[in-house]
Amino acid sequence: MNVNHHPSEALLLDYVSGTLGETWSLGIATHLALCPTCRRTTGVLEAIGGDMLEAIEPAQMTDGATARMMARLDVNDEPDDAVDPAPLRSESLVLPQPLLGYLGKDLADLKWQRLGMGAFQLLIQTQEKDVTARLLRIPAGRPVPEHTHRGLELTLILSGEFSDTTGTYKRGDLQEADDTLEHQPCAGQDEDCICLAITDAPLKFRSLAARIVQPMLGI
Numbered sequence: 001m002n003v004n005h006h007p008s009e010a011l012l013l014d015y016v017s018g019t020l021g022e023t024w025s026l027g028i029a030t031h032l033a034l035c036p037t038c039r040r041t042t043g044v045l046e047a048i049g050g051d052m053l054e055a056i057e058p059a060q061m062t063d064g065a066t067a068r069m070m071a072r073l074d075v076n077d078e079p080d081d082a083v084d085p086a087p088l089r090s091e092s093l094v095l096p097q098p099l100l101g102y103l104g105k106d107l108a109d110l111k112w113q114r115l116g117m118g119a120f121q122l123l124i125q126t127q128e129k130d131v132t133a134r135l136l137r138i139p140a141g142r143p144v145p146e147h148t149h150r151g152l153e154l155t156l157i158l159s160g161e162f163s164d165t166t167g168t169y170k171r172g173d174l175q176e177a178d179d180t181l182e183h184q185p186c187a188g189q190d191e192d193c194i195c196l197a198i199t200d201a202p203l204k205f206r207s208l209a210a211r212i213v214q215p216m217l218g219i
């Protein structure tokens with residue numbers, strides 16, 4: 001599996017330092033389960049963060065500290081092939097472990113909510129009220145109405161693919177969109193696109209028709 005679209009280093013840094021909220025962290029953790037590149041990056045960030053903490057103690061500021069950091073970086077550079085522990089298969093979808101902790105059971109037992117236009121959503125309960133996580137299922141070949149964002153939107157592809165002006169996104173790819181991106185994602189022709197979408201504000205649709213149906217769709 002080749003993951004080509006990654007979260008920004010700023011988000012990874014917030015995740016590693018523990019300042020990222022629960023719902024965003026679910027998106028990053030799920031991406032990490034699918035992305036060896038970002039697992040290495042977060043390993044490096046953790047090592048640097050640990051050494052910065054050590055550096056606070058004057059007695060620890062020795063040449064040995066650098067050697068220990070390099071040793072840790074070497075460890076984290078080792079390939080980590082342990083992707084998708086305890087995979088769950090349902091409707092040809094394999095959920096990464098962080099998501100399984102929230103969904104907890106076979107997808108076949110979960111109630112997808114109809115969004116209209118052939119699309120479905122599955123809201124994921126977290127402790128946060130101001131950030132929403134959901135699984136979205138977009139039918140093959142169908143577009144999502146063109147929209148911009150009031151806040152931040154993370155979209156992580158779990159199955160199938162979608163494309164917009166910024167490229168094509170497949171399993172493991174994560175798109176980080178904010179109010180500078182106006183796009184119309186379209187699901188690939190071959191299969192439905194299932195993705196984890198995390199938002200902190202309602203989307204802002206371009207077309208009047210989409211804006212009218214938005215409250216009914218709950219997006």
Ligand SMILES: [Zn+2]
Nearest residue numbers: 006035037038
């Ligand atoms: Zn990545």
